[in-house]
Amino acid sequence: MLLLFVTIFVALSLGSSGMSMVDVWHILWLSLPFNDGASTMYSAGEIAIVTQIRLSRVLLGALVGASLALAGVGFQGVLRNPLADPYTLGVASGSSVGAAFIILMGYQMLLGLWTIPFVAFVTGMITIIGVIMLARHKGSMQIQTLVLAGVIIQSFLGSFVSLMVSLSDGVVNEILFWIMGSIAMKSWEHVYLLIPFVVVSLPIMMMYSRILNLLALGEREAAYLGVQVERSKFVMLMICTLLTAAAVSVSGVIGFVGLVVPHLLRLMVGPDYRLLVPLSAIGGAIYMIMADTVARLVLSPKDLPLGVVTALIGAPIFTYLLVKRNKKEGGVQSL
Amino acid sequence: MIKVEQLSYHYGDRSVLDQFSYRFSPSNFYGIIGPNGAGKSTLLQLLAGVRAPLSGIVLLDDVPLRQIPRKQLARRIAVLQQGGLPALGFTVREVVEMGRFPYQGWLGGDLDNRKGIVEEALYLTGLTKLADRSLEQLSGGERQRVALAKVFVQQPDILLLDEPTTYLDIGYQQMIMEFVQQWQQNQQLLVIAVLHDLNAAALYCDELLALSNGSLLAAGSAVEVLTSPNVAELYDANTLIITHPEQAVPQLLLQPNKDNTNRYFAGDHKQNT
Numbered sequence: 001m002l003l004l005f006v007t008i009f010v011a012l013s014l015g016s017s018g019m020s021m022v023d024v025w026h027i028l029w030l031s032l033p034f035n036d037g038a039s040t041m042y043s044a045g046e047i048a049i050v051t052q053i054r055l056s057r058v059l060l061g062a063l064v065g066a067s068l069a070l071a072g073v074g075f076q077g078v079l080r081n082p083l084a085d086p087y088t089l090g091v092a093s094g095s096s097v098g099a100a101f102i103i104l105m106g107y108q109m110l111l112g113l114w115t116i117p118f119v120a121f122v123t124g125m126i127t128i129i130g131v132i133m134l135a136r137h138k139g140s141m142q143i144q145t146l147v148l149a150g151v152i153i154q155s156f157l158g159s160f161v162s163l164m165v166s167l168s169d170g171v172v173n174e175i176l177f178w179i180m181g182s183i184a185m186k187s188w189e190h191v192y193l194l195i196p197f198v199v200v201s202l203p204i205m206m207m208y209s210r211i212l213n214l215l216a217l218g219e220r221e222a223a224y225l226g227v228q229v230e231r232s233k234f235v236m237l238m239i240c241t242l243l244t245a246a247a248v249s250v251s252g253v254i255g256f257v258g259l260v261v262p263h264l265l266r267l268m269v270g271p272d273y274r275l276l277v278p279l280s281a282i283g284g285a286i287y288m289i290m291a292d293t294v295a296r297l298v299l300s301p302k303d304l305p306l307g308v309v310t311a312l313i314g315a316p317i318f319t320y321l322l323v324k325r326n327k328k329e330g331g332v333q334s335l
Numbered sequence: 336m337i338k339v340e341q342l343s344y345h346y347g348d349r350s351v352l353d354q355f356s357y358r359f360s361p362s363n364f365y366g367i368i369g370p371n372g373a374g375k376s377t378l379l380q381l382l383a384g385v386r387a388p389l390s391g392i393v394l395l396d397d398v399p400l401r402q403i404p405r406k407q408l409a410r411r412i413a414v415l416q417q418g419g420l421p422a423l424g425f426t427v428r429e430v431v432e433m434g435r436f437p438y439q440g441w442l443g444g445d446l447d448n449r450k451g452i453v454e455e456a457l458y459l460t461g462l463t464k465l466a467d468r469s470l471e472q473l474s475g476g477e478r479q480r481v482a483l484a485k486v487f488v489q490q491p492d493i494l495l496l497d498e499p500t501t502y503l504d505i506g507y508q509q510m511i512m513e514f515v516q517q518w519q520q521n522q523q524l525l526v527i528a529v530l531h532d533l534n535a536a537a538l539y540c541d542e543l544l545a546l547s548n549g550s551l552l553a554a555g556s557a558v559e560v561l562t563s564p565n566v567a568e569l570y571d572a573n574t575l576i577i578t579h580p581e582q583a584v585p586q587l588l589l590q591p592n593k594d595n596t597n598r599y600f601a602g603d604h605k606q607n608t
Binding site: 221226 | 383416423437
């Protein structure tokens with residue numbers, strides 16, 4: 001939690017506009033409701049950069065990261081599959097197909113700002129059900145089959161998105177932008193859109209964390225201990241898909257967060273979901289803000305695609321921890 | 336206590352239980368025996384309520400089992416499966432605590448206020464020293480002991496065992512069976528155990544049920560059920576049945592077939608001629 005605040009502090013302070021840290025925080029301080037605004041001391045442009053662009057971007061990053069990491073930890077728990085995350089299961093691709101379709105047809109505002117999240121949720125949900133049905137064989141689900149099914153569906157849907165990109169002319173950039181994954185050029189509206197998803201999902205998932213622990217023993221074992229397995233799985237899959245859809249509709253497809261953050265935490269605090277769920281939300285937020293700050297600064301003033309950064313940072317860290325762990329325990333361990 | 340009426344179940348067109356009826360009375364140790372595929376495990380899952388019968392009904396104290404909420408049911412019925420628990424990163428104590436789930440509220444508080452029972456279970460199963468080890472550091476036999484401690488803290492009055500000693504060495508087999516027997520006698524449990532080991536079934540069970548092709552072939556004491564003709568009919572095996580020198584129960588010895596050389600390899604491949 002402390003680390004989250006430090007990260008937010010650093011991320012807010014750094015930027016390509018050449019303002020000093022002191023200026024940034026002074027503007028933020030003066031913009032608080034009980035002060036009379038910063039307009040007397042700073043130019044309108046400077047104020048806008050801090051309050052309109054940078055602050056909303058950092059908060060949005062935190063929310064997107066928290067959503068994706070929560071979805072990842074939820075999918076991993078419910079499917080008892082270390083490789084499950086919004087990306088590998090194809091849910092993210094499913095959601096982006098819906099989003100891309102809406103953009104292509106120009107229906108973005110049919111239901112207002114909620115159009116894309118809603119459609120993304122529906123197509124994401126259809127995708128996860130499809131993947132699970134594909135992977136299910138005589139009532140049991142093999143880990144490898146599930147991931148295989150996810151990858152197949154993901155590439156199938158990916159080609160759909162590409163098809164839509166080539167079909168459209170004027171809106172090419174907007175769809176491509178989804179595929180790359182970015183939280184640049186967003187506004188406070190998007191922050192407000194994501195907040196309810198995270199605020200509602202987090203407590204529900206924390207209530208379900210003990211059930212996720214029992215599910216780790218096996219579905220039948222959990223049922224013998226009094227868990228309503230099918231209902232719990234359904235609720236968790238719904239929540240995780242909702243979180244994914246919400247995140248994707250705002251930021252596009254950002255890989256690696258949902259996979260890496262829960263695993264990093266698992267290596268640090270163990271397999272207990274009562275810790276993993278809340279820590280994933282915090283960890284996902286930290287990870288995303290860091291990645292986005294790097295994305296903003298490396299080629300400043302140009303932005304790197306965020307998905308590139310999350311993978312570039314995530315993969316080596318993950319590998320390092322995996323190797324270290326295997327050395328310590330003297331053998332290949334299942335995650 | 337548990338009454339089963341006209342229970343039928345099939346997978347596809349393969350019938351595994353056919354109009355099976357029986358009445359299990361309290362504080363008795365039942366053993367269910369029979370060949371692979373005779374419907375023993377399916378019966379146990381129906382009794383545990385995790386599988387719905389295709390026809391017929393299971394009654395727990397005259398209430399249809401499937402109408403009882405899962406969590407409430409888990410306070411009455413516990414199940415010890417074969418093969419124990421997966422190798423996870425959870426510690427022994429954490430897993431045993433999971434057995435208290437049916438007694439916990441949404442926030443995880445123990446409604447029955449019996450925190451001490453976890454330590455008691457660890458002590459009784461000899462796991463106190465291993466309590467802070469993670470499951471992945473334990474052997475298969477030790478993990479099955481953890482599973483046993485976990486069903487113990489569940490405080491059931493009905494215990495179902497599904498081949499609980501499969502894959503274990505005889506030391507662990509004896510430990511598990513004697514623990515269950517003493518627990519059963521102390522707290523007047525109803526125990527229903529699916530067992531492959533007929534000698535263990537004869538030693539520890541009060542009553543045996545022999546299942547063959549989804550229906551009851553024989554039921555009664557070990558002396559009544561474990562007869563050479565019954566065993567031959569159930570398993571197509573040639574056995575010699577003797578009486579345990581100290582326990583007065585039947586024990587089985589395999590009896591090699593005299594014409595064994597020709598039974599499987601009759602034809603062109605004459606062996607050692």
